[in-house]
Amino acid sequence: QVQLVESGGGLVQPGGSLRLSCAASGSIFDYFIGWFRQAPGKEREGVSCISRSDGSTYYAVSVKGRFTISRDNAKNTVYLQMNSLKAEDTAVYYCAPARCSAQTMGVLWQRYNWGQGTQVTVSS
Numbered sequence: 451q452v453q454l455v456e457s458g459g460g461l462v463q464p465g466g467s468l469r470l471s472c473a474a475s476g477s478i479f480d481y482f483i484g485w486f487r488q489a490p491g492k493e494r495e496g497v498s499c500i501s502r503s504d505g506s507t508y509y510a511v512s513v514k515g516r517f518t519i520s521r522d523n524a525k526n527t528v529y530l531q532m533n534s535l536k537a538e539d540t541a542v543y544y545c546a547p548a549r550c551s552a553q554t555m556g557v558l559w560q561r562y563n564w565g566q567g568t569q570v571t572v573s574s
Contacts, residue, residue, distance in 0.1 A: 452476045454483070454545050459568030462535055470530040470568060472545035483528045484548025484555055485519065487541035496555025499548050500528055508550045535572045542567040
């Protein structure tokens with residue numbers, strides 16, 4: 451099965467930037483890959499999705515215009531470029547196979563074994 455590993459998180463000041471990476475250990479086939487995040491005391495939410503097959507993308511309203519998702523199929527990696535970061539972006543970020551539409555971003559499988567994620571902290 452596909453294993454996804456997140457990296458690239460860190461501590462940045464408001465207005466700063468980070469680029470997260472999601473590396474797949476095997477073929478991801480025709481999956482959407484989604485970035486999700488979870489802040490303490492809050493539910494996990496979808497951030498952005500990208501189709502490996504055609505590159506179509508979706509963004510949560512809260513990040514649209516600031517974040518850009520991209521893919522490098524040759525490297526089997528999905529990226530999330532995060533610009534103009536806000537304190538509200540502070541969370542653990544995860545990537546996972548996803549189902550995505552203009553209205554919905556969710557994990558593809560009901561019982562998905564989430565990875566460790568990567569911590570993003572936006573603070574001055």
